Amino acid sequence: MLKTRIPQPKGRRASASSGELQTACLLSPEFFARPPRGVARALLGKLLMRREGDELLAGRIVETEAYLGQADPAAHAAAGRTARNSVLFGPPGHAYIYFIYGNHFCLNVSCLPPGEAGCVLLRALEPVMGTGLMAHNRGLGPSRTGTAARLLTSGPGRLCQAFAITRLRDNSKDLTAPASDLTLWDDGFRPRHIVSTPRIGITKAAEAMLRFYITGNRFVSGKRD
DNA sequence: ATATCGATTATCT
DNA sequence: GATAATCGATATG
Numbered sequence: 001m002l003k004t005r006i007p008q009p010k011g012r013r014a015s016a017s018s019g020e021l022q023t024a025c026l027l028s029p030e031f032f033a034r035p036p037r038g039v040a041r042a043l044l045g046k047l048l049m050r051r052e053g054d055e056l057l058a059g060r061i062v063e064t065e066a067y068l069g070q071a072d073p074a075a076h077a078a079a080g081r082t083a084r085n086s087v088l089f090g091p092p093g094h095a096y097i098y099f100i101y102g103n104h105f106c107l108n109v110s111c112l113p114p115g116e117a118g119c120v121l122l123r124a125l126e127p128v129m130g131t132g133l134m135a136h137n138r139g140l141g142p143s144r145t146g147t148a149a150r151l152l153t154s155g156p157g158r159l160c161q162a163f164a165i166t167r168l169r170d171n172s173k174d175l176t177a178p179a180s181d182l183t184l185w186d187d188g189f190r191p192r193h194i195v196s197t198p199r200i201g202i203t204k205a206a207e208a209m210l211r212f213y214i215t216g217n218r219f220v221s222g223k224r225d
Numbered sequence: 226a227t228a229t230c231g232a233t234t235a236t237c238t
Numbered sequence: 239g240a241t242a243a244t245c246g247a248t249a250t251g
Contacts, residue, residue, distance in 0.1 A: 065232070074232075084247065101233050102244025108232085121232055157233050201232050 002026045002178050004185070024187035029176050032092035036066035036111040036118035040212050043109070043120055045189045047128065050163045051181040055133055057163055059125030059153050060189065063213040063220045065199045067108070069118040073204035077117035088117035093176040093184075097160070097167045104157030107165050109175060109184070123200070123211070125153035126219040127162075134162035155221040191215075 004024050024047060032039055043061050050057040067075040069088070076085045076098065087096040088110050096108040096119055111118040127134060131144040134152045138161050144152070153159040160166075165182070175184045193215035198207055200221075213220045 067232075076232080079248085082247085098232080099246060100231060102231095102246075103235095104233050104244095106232060123232085155233070199232070203231090 001028075022187040022189075024185040026178060027093070027176055027184040027186060029091060029093045032109060032111050032176070033113055034111065036068055036120050037210065039109070039111045039118075040064040040066035040120045040210070041194055043122075043184075044194055044212060044214050045191045047185040047187055048122065048125060048159075048163065049183050049185055050130075050165075052130075052133065052164065056129055057133060058129035059127050059134075059159065059163070061122060061124075062126050062217040063122075063124035063211070065121040065123055065212070066210040067119050067121065068210075069112065069116055072118075074199065074202045074206070074208075075117070075119075077119075078204075081117070085117065087172045088119055090114055090172070091174075093174060095165075095170050095173045095175055095182060097165060097171040099167055100157070105160040105166055106156040107160055107163075107170075121156060122159060123156045124213070124219050124221045125159045125162075126217060127152050137162050137164050150219055154219050 043064050046061050048059050048061060069075060070077050072078060077088045081089050087094055090110060091114050092110050092112060094110045096110055097105050099105055107122045108119040111120060127149060132142060135142055138152060140151060153162050170182055173182050174180055175182060191214040194212055195215050196209040197211045198209060199211045
């Protein structure tokens with residue numbers, strides 16, 4: 001099992017992060033080879049990491065949504081396999097990235113064995129490492145505290161911009177591969193409480209409780225402050 | 226070939 | 239709270 005050392009900021013009390021240095025394990029393909037609902041819950045508290053040359057970005061996953069595959073009317077896989085969504089039908093633990101509203105990218109992780117097209121959308125992260133570069137990628141000033149920090153990664157489009165995630169660069173990338181520059185890790189953090197709600201921004205199957213977030217975390221997307 | 230709309234965000238009032 | 243921005247995927251003729 002591949003491990004690495006993840007430096008962390010001294011967390012304030014309300015923050016999901018705490019401690020200073022943690023050993024983290026790369027998530028395995030098996031972690032994702034199960035139904036998206038369970039993966040979406042299990043991904044809360046895990047770390048997304050990006051290698052940018054000699055710089056490192058890290059964010060803790062605090063909000064997710066599950067998309068169940070061909071049987072889910074809200075899923076991109078609902079109409080079957082296309083060139084755009086083919087990653088969803090491939091092996092678990094790979095990045096499915098799509099372009100939305102003419103402006104934004106969204107990052108999903110494929111779930112279930114090959115042939116089944118479930119996935120989990122990453123909706124919000126709590127910044128852990130590399131906030132300066134995140135702010136630069138977002139076109140924001142260097143401020144990284146208070147309400148301004150929420151603008152870095154609180155939303156599916158925002159977190160992709162902060163991590164410089166694009167379809168061209170990252171679609172189909174294996175997020176469980178040690179050599180990948182975009183990876184998912186478990187540093188042992190476990191959320192205290194998880195809330196489930198309807199998914200955001202969809203019209204079909206809008207009542208299903210498939211959005212999950214860490215209770216009380218200030219980096220969850222939506223209105224705050 | 227053209228029209229519609231979206232798993233969003235920023236910027237108004 | 240409301241809406242413009244922006245473009246690729248998909249549906250329709």
